[in-house]
Amino acid sequence: MANVEPKRYRFTGHERVFHNVSAVEALPDVLALFGYRRAFVVCSRSIRTRTAWIDRLQARLGDVIVGLTDEVGEHSPLSNVLTAARQARDARADVIVSVGGGSVMDMCKAMQLCISENAYDREALLRLQFVRSPDGTEMLTTSHAPAAIRQIAIPTTLATSEWTPVSTPIDDETRLKARFVVPDGSPQAILYDPALLQQTPVRLLWSTGVRGLDHAINTACSSSPHPFASLLAEQAIALYVRHLPELADASVPDALASLTQCQLATWYTGMGQMSVPHGFSHWMVHIIGPYGGIAHSDAACVLMLAQAKWLEGWVEPQHARLRAAIGQPDKPFHAILHGLLVRLGMPTTLDDLGLTRAQVDAMIGPALDHPMVTRNNVRPITNEADLRAVLELAWRA
Template sequence: MLTSGRVVFTDMEEVHYGKPAAQSVAEVVTAHGAERVFLMVSGTLNRETDEIEKVRRALGNKCVGTFDKMPAHSPRSAVIAAAAQAREARADLIVTLGGGSITDAAKAVQLCLANDIATVEGLDKVRNADVKAPTVRQVSIPTTLSAGEFSGIAGVTNEATRVKELFRHPLTIPQAVILDPEVTRHTPMWLFLSTGIRAVDHCVEGVCSNESTEFTNASALHGLSMLARGLPKVKADPSDMKARLDCQIGSWLSMGGLAAGVPMGASHGIGYVLGAVFDVPHGHTSCIMLPSVMRWNKSANADRQALIANAMGQPGKDAGDVLDEFIRGLGMPRSLSEVKIGKEHFDRIATQAMGTPWVPRNPRKIDGPAQVKEILELAA
């Protein structure tokens, strides 16, 4: 019988890689005719390195402002503050340089500018499908490997409810992404490696999904192979720019499935709750949850899991074990107890995880919180 499916392509126009970020961003800005560029950047990079100043110099008088106060998990209040500053600067393009929280926040800022959102409460209005399309687009220079810059989905934390909410529009995906391994030199090693596991998680859950396609599998499996080789090399030699770029390209390839409409599974779903409620960094949520989710899912997709072990250079081995060993080898946390989350929180995590987009589409069907708790027990 013929298989059928659908692959969705995004509104991203280009990816530059392997050249200095400042040079690439100047080329992109010129090509797109932008005149008023607003920067959303890492505060640490702005204060302690010259990376942001390099970009400012490359932009010259086209740079009309800088926002460098975005906390982790992109809280609503900071999104509104950044939007107000961008609006006042009359920005016609946003350029981000930093990690995933900055990237996601800028996507939400695009929606705020297009829909006249000026309050924390007003963000509720752009969570439905009937929103005006962004007209001020985004260019992203990532410093971590979470790869959110390759998605039109933004995760923004509602501080009142401690829930990470999803904001989306096809045009919130950056117009261009610039991958420069040099700007990742300043990223703390734990953050670079753990977000690399976040990218591994995209690859793994994308391939293991019941809705994956041959097209997205090809991207994810090659990306996984590049990450499996590159991450240990960066850990062994932080000055290895070729390995860093391999990780960046692997991270890009990891998003082929998600960007094309393939759903993630329980590792991502539970991870959203761990991040929003317990402030666990994105990368660490994948380090902790992915092997346990794989073990729980194995009865439903052992054939897919074999592809994972093979791509990681361990054919014939159990994929959950391969991932566990790989993550431990990078020195990352592997249990909920290591991030101080005890079993007394499992009911809340399980209930909240059922409300995420991903847990209900896990490859092994999850009917309710009790089954999420089974996974949490494996990760305890």
Template structure:
């Protein structure tokens, strides 16, 4: 007789309001102008970082947009600084933008969503941000219902901001990464072009692959995980360990790059409300305070988080180990330990740093990072909530 489960999953998941995902070689040119036309937009405004802004493929896209191109802001900085997002929004407003096209890594995509937020809700970002109280584990999100210009996202790295209603924008004045949540800024169309992604620098591609792995692992064992998230995250873990290293050995392996681009979709779509875990909160604030890219900090933080969460996620970490190809462990504990070791080995094989000191984080900044982490809304579903800032600081010291 089959045992009857004593409980069923209970929760809530956000389903992004994207209309479609266009994927495959050449979709930068075949899909983006067509989608702008289909939206009825006549003032498309492109947002990129400085390096990609001068790239030949972006220049060709602008030519193909023709009279529908309203302008191009090519100065979005790392971690989407508030001042830069406001400047981009002012430029888009001046250009009369009725559609935004974000092209690039996570900062460019998040920054583009931030521009959409500002164009719809105004420049007072302090009034728009989401707040989190770690003591009550409660998130307060303002009601943001004004119409936003539609966004087309063309990611060139393996981050997942294009499939999320959340954005992390760094406050230049306080050094904190503030979180904003608005379903109205979810990109209407996401374009995954592995030919454009083949131009992404190796270290950036590798580090964002590790961030995608962190997304998958933290979402899989988060308190608000459900069978849908579990299935997509386990497959994402398998793809990272199968395809990431080969895609770096041969950047023109378009098939591997194309499969990896699905990580963004697989680790974010249908995720529960409220973020994913303590590791992400730490990475957000390391980025804001110490200007460390999330992919780099993710490779440092993830193994420590797996160890920290082990007491509360042991059986789940065995399933993670199985997705990595570890199928002969004698116990859940052995499987979990070997999974952690495989993450550390992957980071080393990719040539990425393993400690905070190796990337120039100042020990004197760790208490600030710990304090800011506690207000980061991504902590909400973490399986083992930190007691206080002192416990987070102790973890940071282990990573140092």
């Protein structure tokens, strides 16, 4: 028998997923299900100050909420993580409830690591950054302390952070991303509330939806694909491409149905993305984001498109399946993505992000030093010339 590459599937620790629910109404029962009585809430500043949603949650839970913070900076600064972890510890919280997008959920994962490891200063926390597996395809935790606290996630965006144990908060001192794989860092439960997403600006839903789309494409076009993960990714990609434009289309009769389908796309994406290595576009946002002061999701739009061009002809069977799933079998895959981004009014070039050539030049060294940017790319990106070549594709639409 010919040698067959072994496949692995990684279960990421979720115990319950509640889809198409009212999170305010469902959360008390979810907390009771797991025996939680003291919740520390971490939410975005916008959801707290620009809507009445957190007020409704506080009225519903009452004294069960023992602490709350909306001090969550973009990219989850370590200073915010450490402060909130100490607050949750001092409040004797037995669970963290996140209400927000990727920065909020990432912060909660890092808070879990602080509490489990009793690591409440920058140096102690940074010692816990992930290591690579021997074959370089998987991120492994360096923490082996039992989880002292878990997270229940109520996402307000579409980028799939709720599906991984990975947290990448920014180090305030270096402006570099720290990289943690948190034991039991994936939320214990996820509550998908499409009505809550109506509180999120459509432009943010679009950009984070594209980030989720980028995750799904990296899964489907992985250097070491898994058939189950690819099947889920293909379905996710079709849902994203179909339903993201509907979120601001007045002719669509049921906006909640479109939001529900987009949340379903994040579920499909999340179920597979940790099981296969991702390539350039997934990781380069961790350089462009902090160095350029760019939101991850906006950077993902540009890098997703550049990667599709870079891989043209290298992943033709995968691209053919994706074109078929989307219903545009005769159009180049990068052209489909470009059309979607233009329709959504999202950036397609590094120039659209407001970056200069000098700024991008300064990112080359950190990108080459990053443990994952130059690994696991179907079309190799291994040196400065390769990196500059793929980034050149990101300068033009």
